Amino acid sequence: MRRRVRDRDVGPTADEGLLRALYSEHGGPLLGYVLRLTGGDRTQAEDVVQETLLRAWKHPEALAGRPVRPWLFTVARNLVVDAHRAKQARPPETGIDEHVMMTASGSDDIDRALESWTVAEALAGLSPPHRAVLVETYYKGRSVAEAAKTLGIPPGTVKSRTYYALRALKLALEERGLAP
Known part of the structure; x- marks a missing residue:
């Protein structure tokens, strides 16, 4: 990813490096998690992952001094819940089944696994x-x-x-x- 600035080639910035590193390390698991939350809607899941990583890029201070993956998963889940609530506030475009809302609301095995992981990290x-x-x-x-x-x-x-x-x-x- 190179860009031109005043007829000079400039390499990737540190911000781009952060974003690439986040996607490389957490993109796959994050996409899998969001796919489950969205009921398998890959397009919506990719949009949520992109928005999640964009928020991480815009707010790197939120990642400092804490485990990154639980933060990313929490942001993604909140985005899915917000999208669901927004659809409920206007006439439905497409139906979201109850399973998606139950999963998005926190009754998910992945949420328990993330919580266990965070507790184990704190214990360590x-x-x-x-x-x-x-x-x-x-x-x-x-x-x-x-x-x-x-x-x-x-x-x-x-x-x-x-x-x-x-x-x-x-x-x-x-x-x-x-x-x-």
């Missing part, structure tokens, strides 16, 4: 002692005494680490837009 960002105590008590369902024995630390330490680990996890999730 915790300190190893905090992560270990949460894995033992919440994910493996162990009691305080069992976790203490497994981790080789006193039960009081398990309790205090769990308290501080949950606070740190809540903060990490809030930064990612998942917790209230």
Whole structure:
């Protein structure tokens, strides 16, 4: 993608590089997700992907310091919901079945997968002692005494680490837009 400026060839800009990188890394999964939301309407799905990437390009500050793919998927889902609402506000051009609206409203497996991915990312960002105590008590369902024995630390330490680990996890999730 080259353009001419005052009779000089100019290579791709940094913005174009960002856009190319976003499309290269996230374009395929994003298109697949939007295809499911739009009930297989490829034209609409491609338009939504293009608009999503355009918004990312216009607002690179929104991508800084956060996972990019969940943000892109959220923007795409919001665009699909907005398009559906706009069609509801005027006489229908073509019918959108109920499945599309149910999928677009968040009851989708992909939304749960993205949420799980974001929680796992937040959990990975915790300190190893905090992560270990949460894995033992919440994910493996162990009691305080069992976790203490497994981790080789006193039960009081398990309790205090769990308290501080949950606070740190809540903060990490809030930064990612998942917790209230």
